[in-house]
Amino acid sequence: MEALKTLLNALFLFIQLWVASYLLITIFWVICDILNIRKKAKLQNPNQSPAKEYHFAAIVTLHQNTIFAEPIIDSLIRQTYKNITIYVVADDCAKINLPFSDERVHILYPETPFHSKIKSIQYALKQAGDKYDALTIFDPDNLIHPDFFNKVNRLFQEGYRVVQGNLQPKNLDTDFARMDALSDVYHNFIDRIIPARLGLSSHIWGLGITIEKELYQSIVYQHFLGGFDKKMQAEMVKKTRIAYAEDAIVYDEKIKDGEALQKQRTRWINAFFRYWKNAFQVFMQGVKSFNFDLAFFGYNLMRPPLFLLVLASVFLTAVNIFISSTSFVIWLGVLAAFFISFIYILQTGSMSTQKQKTILTLPMFFVRQVKALLGIKKANKNFLKTENNKVIFINELVQV
Secondary structure, three states, X not given: OHHHHHHHHHHHHHHHXXXXXXXXXXXXXXXXHHHOOOOOOOOOOOOOOOOOOOXXXXXXXXXXXXXXXXXXXXXXXXXXXXXXXXXXXXXXXXXXXXXXXXXXXXXXXXXXXXXXXXXXHHHHHHHHOOOOOEEEEEOOOOEEOOOHHHHHXXXXXXXXXXXXXXXXXXXXXXXXXXXXXXXXHHHHHHHHHHHHHOOOOOOOOOOOEEEEHHHHHOOOOOOOOOOHHHHHHHHHOOOOOEEEEEEEEEEEOOOOOHHHHHHHHHHHHHHHHHOHHHHHHHHHHHHHOOOHHHHHHHHHHOOOOHHHHHHHHHHHHHHHHHHOHHHHHXXXXXXXXXHHHHHHHHHHOOOOOOHHHHHHOHHHHHHHHHHHHHOHHHHHOOOOOOOOOOOOOHHHOOOO
């Protein structure tokens, strides 16, 4: 009995340390930002070509909706960097008629609907053959800054083989859109901006990511209904360092209401649990090879979604009221420091429209994610596509 009690105490202590560590790292990232600490990344086996103009295959995956075809293609053909070919996969879509023509644009119509982003990307690459050096993945509702590929090409010239662009909101017209944008500010800070400044690998989004052809072709997918970016980054970081291009901007549509948020988060939470094993494998491979970048990346991939992390922290704090007054006080201090760090991070974003008001509405965002967790099994059976409808052009956002 005494041995069991000791084991349970040790397990409880481990869980507390694991959960608290993610809060403490966020606090540490804020300190690094305040002190402006930076470190140059060291690349392993870089494919460095300082003078090369890489040929990029820009892949856009449409699904049962063509309203965004013209705006995103327009933003791609306006790129100041011209060595790109554009492949638009119109999966289960009607024929697309554009008011302009460009020989670099190829619109592809699969004979059999895929209902899968992964399969659409694979189809585009099959049609592209060997005509490209690297591929860049975009969602149909994206708009791409005119200098995007110039910035990406420079990082490839430095020797990087995977480059993640910087997502910025395309719209801030509803409370949920602004909350979604603030969520991006937080995750961009802790997963991309600060790690990149410290010479560590950046996490990727599912879009605005550019990958060397051979690296992408090495990925073997077993699931096709979501979470492809989780699998992709877990495989990429084993082979190279993932760069973050803070000045390579992609504009992304933010969700408009609570139902859209709930559907989106259901898919994301499902992907987190489905690919948690891959994250643990990355962590263990980094530990075994004494590769800190790889181990830390895997450790970060195992981090629960923010709302689950907060719920777990509050629960552990409450439990310690009855177990240990010292631990309770420590948890209160960690939570307070994390909350201050969280507010600091939200203030670093460029989004200024009604920011203070939006921060006060974040509890609604939190509740919707709890509901998304309760419906997690839906993502195993359905595509759960996020519906977007904000049709604007790149020249309405930036001067081109």
